[in-house]
Amino acid sequence: LETFSRLLTGTEAIASYCSANMLKSEQTEKAWQHFLASNEWIFGFGLDYRFLGILQDEARLGTSDLAGRGNPSGDFLLGAREFTVLVELKTPDTPLFKRSSNRAGSWQLSSELVSAVSQILEQKAQWQVRAQSGNLYDRDGHPIIQKTADPKSILVIGGENAFVSDSPKEREIKLRTFELFRRDSRNIEILTFDELYERATFIVKHADKDIDLELNLASDDGDVPF
Numbered sequence: 001l002e003t004f005s006r007l008l009t010g011t012e013a014i015a016s017y018c019s020a021n022m023l024k025s026e027q028t029e030k031a032w033q034h035f036l037a038s039n040e041w042i043f044g045f046g047l048d049y050r051f052l053g054i055l056q057d058e059a060r061l062g063t064s065d066l067a068g069r070g071n072p073s074g075d076f077l078l079g080a081r082e083f084t085v086l087v088e089l090k091t092p093d094t095p096l097f098k099r100s101s102n103r104a105g106s107w108q109l110s111s112e113l114v115s116a117v118s119q120i121l122e123q124k125a126q127w128q129v130r131a132q133s134g135n136l137y138d139r140d141g142h143p144i145i146q147k148t149a150d151p152k153s154i155l156v157i158g159g160e161n162a163f164v165s166d167s168p169k170e171r172e173i174k175l176r177t178f179e180l181f182r183r184d185s186r187n188i189e190i191l192t193f194d195e196l197y198e199r200a201t202f203i204v205k206h207a208d209k210d211i212d213l214e215l216n217l218a219s220d221d222g223d224v225p226f
Helices: 002-007 011-020 028-038 040-046 111-131 168-183 193-221
Strands: 053-060 073-079 083-089 097-101 107-109 147-156 188-191
Touching: 002 011, 002 028, 002 193, 011 028, 028 040, 028 053, 028 073, 028 083, 040 053, 040 193, 073 111, 083 111, 097 168, 107 168, 111 147, 111 188, 168 188
Parallel strands: 083 147, 147 188
Antiparallel strands: 053 073, 073 083, 097 107
């Protein structure tokens, strides 16, 4: 959680993380890919009510054309018990809005956000086709046994800074616009990096409470639950 929090602060923390973990690139997206791949529990319990395991990071989800172009890739291919799930990462500083509002009392969404959703829709379509071919293996070389049916997709993009506004009314309009947009994005779960951090924090604190409860119960009956 401390590392997660530091990475949210920006460029210097990203560079330090890349150096400490000997990453070849200091790109923000690469740092987040490495961090989340190394902490599978954040995806496993933080993104769904079912446990999600990482089948493949930087997954090639489709097939290229005859010229070797157009092979879409996702940041993570996850597997629940029965079905696959796609994850696309952007960065915490990716803008969610344009500079101006709409006349209808909403705020204009950024081209980066709209483009990310379009990218996911293409990944979904390509993966649906490729998954039917079979003979696919995860990052450990095991056959992927999960099925794919209109795969759920998760987009992690932007952060709390996107809602910083000149007035409480402006902030409220942005929050409402973002919430309405993601509620109407069928089968795509959109959340910010700050929301992902909050989920991870909840998981850790909840786990700590469970451990404390087990220890208290053990002290009552004399048995240690380990």
